[in-house]
Amino acid sequence: MKYSFRNDYSELGHPALLEALLQASNEQNKGYGMDRHSENAKKLIKQKLETEDCDIHFVTGGTQANATIISYILRPFEAVLACSTAHINVYETGAIEATGHKVVTEEGVDGKLRPIDIEHALKAHYDEHMVKIGMVYISQSTELGTIYSYDEMKAIYNYCREHQLYLFIDGARLSSALAASDISLNMFKDLCDCFYIGGTKTGFLSGEAIVLFNDRLKPYFRHHIKNKGALLAKGYVVAIQFERAFQDDLYSTIGYHMNDLARFLTNELKDLNVPFFSESSTNQIFPIFSKEVVESLSELYDFEVWEEVPGGLAIRFVTSWATTKESCQELIEDIKKIMN
Amino acid sequence: MKYSFRNDYSELGHPALLEALLQASNEQNKGYGMDRHSENAKKLIKQKLETEDCDIHFVTGGTQANATIISYILRPFEAVLACSTAHINVYETGAIEATGHKVVTEEGVDGKLRPIDIEHALKAHYDEHMVKIGMVYISQSTELGTIYSYDEMKAIYNYCREHQLYLFIDGARLSSALAASDISLNMFKDLCDCFYIGGTKTGFLSGEAIVLFNDRLKPYFRHHIKNKGALLAKGYVVAIQFERAFQDDLYSTIGYHMNDLARFLTNELKDLNVPFFSESSTNQIFPIFSKEVVESLSELYDFEVWEEVPGGLAIRFVTSWATTKESCQELIEDIKKIMN
């Protein structure tokens, strides 16, 4: 196998993050996130968010972050609305339902919900025999590599506020989304009630930062994290990585790097007239090849087969902080050879 | 503050484990524990367990391991029986109940359950208006630093098997227990249905290894881990540390180190006629001092105040992989000064 484009968590950790961890190896730190690194990491993140008025908590994985946040927000009889392609609907083995809540879905477009989709769901859930929709979940970037523009996200949040729905943004791949969209970190405070900043898919050993803007979501959140088994004894391990990633522009720089290589692959493939399953501008791209090409390619590279489509198979290439231009060039060369 | 004896997770990671991680920093590994390090770590652990006939899974924390295992084992109407001092009863913010199960408790002795305690609980839960006790949870070492002897644990397991109860051992501090008890790793296969080998409190960044002996506990366990939000994307980060800790005797060596220093402290304090809250032979010790001594000591050292007792306060000192003989000697000297 020459190289894996299967995902963005195939490589241990970005050298700068590992270096930051090593520098702390002789320290003693308080447990459960009460340490100075956690404090400092939160301060640095708040600077990028351009607000002091939020609570930040560190956990270790995306499904954990989603289940913890959603089960905190919802009342027992409430459901979360998500796009049918959403991670919480498809890829979390019922982790949200395990906390007692239905995931209501709408088809949406390109992996994204629109206000009209939310309205459709609200209308279909009109009395006490149906779950009450209590919040909306969206992903930035989405599971199809697409992104919400500022206007799209603002429209959703406005709709949510008018209808007493909380809006939560899954930022598992936020670094890539930030590099691709017109939404920067300082805008999130006006675009949602809470979101999380993904570390695992941006070169962290593990780690996600939950950011809570809405005051109603703040009390006793640490109790809830512990209740969900997600309060890390060595919280400072995650905090040190966020501290490093946000002390300069490292977090967004990694996003630009991943997107640049994904765009290179996209452009090269489009030059080869390869069609795409979705219009991604981030680090996940979904070219469509014939089954024969996919089979040949799979002998050289590791990647995910996404879905059978008319004309063959949509596959997924993901670029990571560690992916090199050389690997991408080699991939393109090999694809050219196989397609000829 | 001179030094913290508050817990055994105050320091990032043992140098040998960090070194093992760094050596893997240029690799690409499969996600979600399907990588070669996970495979090799399991092989090495199985060698110490002296059995091939078990399933091993890596997760990141103790509460997570407990909630995942217990909710896998129990039917909805079943409860877990534990000592009233048990971690799952007191210190997990209802994480077990959050999965739907009652924690039934018995007082036990010295933080330990005996067959007679289990029998008492079974007799009190005799019909369908009470929860059915489906499993027993014990900790090795216990929350009071005590340990089960081989005979004690064997008696419990025999009782459990006779009464169709699963036995699960919480090994958050197993390295210390191994170094103190007459139960070695190769005996566990005959002493329980499942247990976990704690990494976080033995110098890991994070990580616990769940070991399932009973065949009935094996199918679809990975589904369940994911359902509980505990399936780590970079599973190899934990696996690499277990691989290193079990490729030689590092795991148990750390246990001996911690216990040696705890025994040094205990002996010195007993020479000073300091009484103890429990008879610990592991890395947590619970000396009792007057409130005045505790107050003075707390200006120099960090530690946990455990419980108010007749004659003052029981406090807890914990030694870790990183604790030095010098720190312990200094602590004793300072205590001598304060007590005079």
Add this chain to the structure above:
Amino acid sequence: MKYSFRNDYSELGHPALLEALLQASNEQNKGYGMDRHSENAKKLIKQKLETEDCDIHFVTGGTQANATIISYILRPFEAVLACSTAHINVYETGAIEATGHKVVTEEGVDGKLRPIDIEHALKAHYDEHMVKIGMVYISQSTELGTIYSYDEMKAIYNYCREHQLYLFIDGARLSSALAASDISLNMFKDLCDCFYIGGTKTGFLSGEAIVLFNDRLKPYFRHHIKNKGALLAKGYVVAIQFERAFQDDLYSTIGYHMNDLARFLTNELKDLNVPFFSESSTNQIFPIFSKEVVESLSELYDFEVWEEVPGGLAIRFVTSWATTKESCQELIEDIKKIMN
């Protein structure tokens, strides 16, 4: 308002059932279903089922029966597969998800699942990142008034057994289904793992009889009923009604009565060229009228507006044990007047 065709639970109770209750009003009976009426009712039901090899339990409502059964069958990481129109998916306010389980849906045809639908769902849930489908839920009759034929149900059960899926049949409206289908009560033991016999919608004050054929579903079921808050103190109140309904053919007779009147309405409406939303052969029918007709009709009769469809509104008429031919004739006369 002349009459309500809104549902089949608008009238207190069938006179024969009330009479049976009154006859027991001077008795003392054991609580929680341990009484002689419960015993006798089970015996009578087993006679109709033509098997001794099943466990029977009485509860008070359909959602309660569904949530109790499904949460007993499934492991935490498992989901139930249902038609998208299924009661458990739409009309139970997330009661299934409240027990921790996802409801996976397929479109199906006419409110019914086919083996091909189950196969589609199984293929879409292929690894540990997705819920494991553990059982299939179908309704007889369905939420659209349609019924499974013997061959259709047998095909589903065969498919389920080949794929280790439990099959559960929701019989909220079983009396009507029995009267319309080629499946009689004595066939159920070969057609599913468990089902429930609905009383509430067949003239009972309340009451459903859960029937468990599969031995794996029998142990500790009473514990589970209590755990779900569904173990009735005066279990004999429900039992007495089942005893009466099954001592002769009362249960099925009520079904024939309801279906006869529904068929009368259907035939009359078809003579008027009224189209239907579904091809019902049971006591729920779904004619389609223009909005104007529906509005005029709603001033005289109570019924449910089901769904906006091309050409107007599908509404639902339900006949009950208490519905009379005269009421139906009057309804038809009024519809004729309104439509002219």
Add this chain to the structure above:
Amino acid sequence: MKYSFRNDYSELGHPALLEALLQASNEQNKGYGMDRHSENAKKLIKQKLETEDCDIHFVTGGTQANATIISYILRPFEAVLACSTAHINVYETGAIEATGHKVVTEEGVDGKLRPIDIEHALKAHYDEHMVKIGMVYISQSTELGTIYSYDEMKAIYNYCREHQLYLFIDGARLSSALAASDISLNMFKDLCDCFYIGGTKTGFLSGEAIVLFNDRLKPYFRHHIKNKGALLAKGYVVAIQFERAFQDDLYSTIGYHMNDLARFLTNELKDLNVPFFSESSTNQIFPIFSKEVVESLSELYDFEVWEEVPGGLAIRFVTSWATTKESCQELIEDIKKIMN
């Protein structure tokens, strides 16, 4: 068997309640509690409560009422505090934990909690590693037949309000408590956030009325009832019985009847120097007899053996709406014969 003193739900229903049901047998009523009887029953109950400012909902059983209310009130990381003898702790097969919440217990005195008990529990749950106590559960009358006086209950409620704890009173045996205590129905609005008025143990076929005073407990409660599988299709069956029981003083009259007979038994037994397990003033009494006496008595009467105590066995006699003076006299005569 001459007579059963086992419980107060051995007899179908009080004649006046049955009569009220029969009178409605030719009506058509709206489903799910939206009917005129539900409306009227609520009006009549509110008159006795002397407030309009409460929401009332009807369900069918005590465990169901408890689980529904408690799971509505608590956040996921919160627990309910109860006396160790509480019904929710011992006799509900983990129904509260099944909704995700720990039941924290204190010993209390005579089956009752005092402010000092609540304070003790709060002090023991001081940080995010322990559940947060969010509410207090008490029973009136208690599981030992004792009752809270007005002053005792007021002291508890004051303590709860000062510490942001909700107070919920389980009124499964409220009619008996009302007849024995200095707390009448019109006082409850100032003594708790919510309670339920038990029907099943006061001669109803089934039925409990949940009363919510605190405005924070009102929104979407019907959604929650349905989510818990407790929304009865024929809600009017329960409502009609409450309508009848509260149109005059029937509800409290039944309580006086039961207490009178229990007091008769108590006085007679005290004359025989029979000791008691608790000082009950309600319809459950707990005399202590030697094992031989209990054995002989059990051949003539049905009752519950409560607990082994020094000197023999505490047994429980319960009087019901249907118990007669003659049965009680006969019981006493038989006891006299057995004891001589």
